[in-house]
Amino acid sequence: MPVLGNHYGRILEDGELQLSYEDGDFVIHYHEHLFPVAPSSAAEILSRAGEDDGSKESRIKAEVTRLNHDPDALDTVIEQQHYRLAFWRMADTDLGYRRFFNISDLARIRVEDKTVFAAVHALPLAWVKKGWVQGLRIDHPDGLWDPAQYFHRLQKACPDAWIVVEKILEPKENLASDWPVAGTTGYDFMNLAGGLFVNPASEEVLTQLYADFTGIQQPFEALVHECKHLVLTTILQSEIRRLTSLFEEICERHRRHRDYSRQELRRALCQTAIHFPVYRSYVSASENRVSEEDEHHINAAIEGAAMVRTDLDPDLFLFLKDLLLLQTRGALEAELAMRFQQLTGPAMAKGVEDTAFYRYHRLVCLNEVGGDPGRFGVHPRQFHGACARAQKEHPLGLLASTTHDTKRSEDVRARLALLSEIPDPWADAVRRWASNNARHRSGGVPDANTEYLLYQTLVGAWPIDLERICAYMEKAVKEAKVHTSWTAPNNAYERGLADFIAAVLADRTFCTDLENFVADLVAPGRINSLxxxxxxxxxxxxPDIYQGTELWDLSLVDPDNRRPVDFALRRRLLSQLPQMSPEEILTGMDKGLPKLWVIRQALHLRRTLPEFFGPRADYCPLYATGQKADHLVAFFRGQDVISLAPRLVMGLDNDWDDTILELPSGKWHNVLTGDEADGGAVRLQELLHRFPVGLLMKRK
Structure with missing residues (x-):
């Protein structure tokens, strides 16, 4: 148990480990941690306490006091336990159990065991049975031994529950078809929808700007491999060590592979995990099942690893591929395949989301959970295709835009996406700010890459106070693990960064320039958000509406996005909306009234016309014609609802020129403005002149 703040012997001799007797049980205390004492060693303590005179209680207390004042005697008791208390730094290399990423206090349990499953799920399943809970959100399914087996067992236990899974899908990856779930928790949708507001035409310019400013020209894919290697050889060392031992034992049983060294086996496993293109595969040893998608991913990982590690025998990679594809039989062989799948997910999560995303800052609105910063923008046709598939395959999946885990709120990302529409003014501003703020740097702190992240963060979250931006930037550089980290903090670098931020926020020349730059982004950023x-x-x-995002929310990664929310304010504003005209609502733009209005009206429409939004509803794209047709994302829900959303709005100024939308015959009512429109060719300007977005309902 690697929970000690120093070496075990030092902690023991300093008196930080203490034995106590509470409610008839012995307990070992280490600050807030409590550890049980095995019955066998407890019996020994009791037997020694029984040799003295006095009451039983006083004899036990006297023995406990004696042990707490004798490090050697207390050490004997502690060493008799079924666990070993250790310095926290040993966790990365010598941990004897699986944990949640690098959090040693959160031990993983074998939920694939039916008894464990029943114990873990007893309470939530009781809530479901009583009707207190209608759905379950399953986090981190990729850590499971066999996710498909788990979800079938869960679905059988609560067949009427709505179940969504926090499955992070890479671009072009599909949710496993054999999982009986409603869908994901919506990160795939978040990145798909967010990509609509990024202008792909600016990719080359922003890529060059990033390279010129930071000196970084490394492709994102190469950075991903570098960061996955880092976490596999640091915080995931214990996982690799156990997997290597298993691989070594398997090789000893196969004469063609018994002569590989332990180091060779470890390198082959690491490199294959590094090149795994998705979070994990889902082969099932119990059912001897390997899907075509799994085979494709495993082959890609093996090929990529073998191309890089030319110093290793190609036959070793072929043997590993056979093991992962269940083509070599045996209990240990099957265990390796299943355990390897539980490694690649943490490698991706910690290597990419929690490391690479904090090192690669070309356009940080793309650095979102489940996103690919290398994918620059999403075309409306691509978006419509994905939505059509979602309606067919997972019509009740969750749709997220901000969650407790997002790197930036939806409103911050919506504003930052605008930088892709103004690459030249952005480049000028960044160079101007860097020149002005050079005098505030000391000892090369911050480096250019960190400074580039700082400027984007200030633009996205402005106005932001010194405490919040300093806390965010400290977390960002620690997660990046370049100059400092959580486990090896560089206090001098962190102080230098904090001093730089304080200096630039006290610089009126810089702040005035920043405020003027952001002022031009506020209105279009809000339109993006709407x-x-x-x-x-x-x-x-x-739709999933995260707490606080009913109004404008310029929060950053946790803990910033977990601050208290003023729900009384939201209730009060919500009660005022029905009496207000669209124009009055727009005058409350700074308060967030338009966003609250869109949420209210859309949810009301969903409740009024559920048949157009449910699992049997239709989804059909609607395309405009005219000069600015590409600036609109529009679609039907059923035959009677049309959603109209602008995109790439910088310079649009709500002027749609000759852009035409062909509406089906009949009367159409805009639930956001109350306006009516006849079917046929309608100028988009007429539909969106009173409110930035449109939601049309066909009159009966």
Whole structure:
């Protein structure tokens, strides 16, 4: 148990480990941690206490006091336990159990065991049975031994429950078809919808700007491999060590592979995990099942690893591939395949989301959970195709735009996406700010890459106070693990960064320039946010509204996005909306009234017309014609609802020129403005002149 703040012997001799007797049981205390004492060693303590005179209670207390004042005697008791207390730094290399990423206090349990499953799920399943809970959100399914088996068992236990899974899908990856779940928790949708507001035409310019400013020209894919290697050889060392021991034992049983060294086996496993293109595969040893998708991913990982590690015997990679594809029989062989799958997910999560995303800052609105910063923008046709598939395959999946785990709120990302529409002004601003702030740097702190992240963060979250931005930047550089980290903090670098931030925020020249730059982004950023919100509320799936995002929310990664929310304010504003005209609502733009209005009206429409948003509803793209047709994302829900959302709005100024939308015959009512429109060719300007987005309902 690697929970001690120093070496075990030092902690023991300093008196930080203490034995106590509470309610008839012996307990070992280490600050807030409590550890049980095995019955056998407890019996020994009791037997020694029984040799003295006096009451039983006083004899036990006297023996406990004696042990706590004798490090050697207390050490004997502690060493008799079924666990070993150790310095926390040993966790990365010598941990004897699986843990949640690098959090040693969160031991993973074998939920694949039916008895464990029953114990773990007894309470939530009781809530479901009583009707207190209608759905379950399953986090981190990729850590399971056999996710498909787990979800079938869960579905059988609560057949009527709505179940969504926090499965992170890479681009072009599909949710496993044999999982009986409603869908994901919506990170795939978040990145798909967010990509609509990124202008792909600016990719080359922003890539060059990033390279020129930071000196970094490394492709994102190469950075991913580098960061996955880092976490596999540091915080995931214990996982690799156990897997290597298993691989070594297997090789000893196969004469063609018995002569590989332990180091060769470890390198082959590491490199294959590094090149795994998705979070994990889902082969099932118990059912001898390997899907075509699993085979494709495993082959890609093996080929990539073998191309890089040319110093290793190619036959070793072929043997590993056979093991992962269940083509070599045996209990240990099957265990390796299943255990390897539980390694690649943490390698991806910690290597990419929690390391590479904090090192690669070309356009940070793309650095989101489940996102690919190398994918620059999403075309409307691509978006429509994905939505059509979602309606067919997972019409009740969750649709997220902000969660407790997002790197930036939806409103921060919506504003930052605008930088892709103004690459030249952005480049000028960054160079101007860097020149102005050079005098505030000391000892090369911050480096250019960190400074580039700082400027994007200030633009996205402005106005932001010194405490919040310093806390965010400290976390960012620690997660990046370049100059400092959580396990090896560089206090001098962190102080230098904090001093730099304080200096630039006290610099009126810089702050005035920053405020003027952001001022031009506030209104279009809010339109992006309204468009994104409407899309989420009307696309196939179940919209998820994270606490606080009912109004504008410029929060950053946790703990910033977990601050208290003023729900009384939101209730009060919500009660005022029905009496207000669209124009009055827009005058409350700074308060967030338009966003709250879109949410209210869209949810009301979903409740009024559930048949157009449920699992049997239709989804059909609607395309405009004219000069600015590409600036619109529009689609039908059923035959009677149309959603209209603008995109790439910088310079649009709500002027749609000759852009035309062909509406089906009949009367169409805009639930956001109350306006009416006849079917046929309608100028988009007429539909969106009073409110930035449109939600049309056909009159009966």
């Amino acid at each position: 468009a994104q919100t409407l899309i989420k509320l009307t696309a196939p799936g179940v």
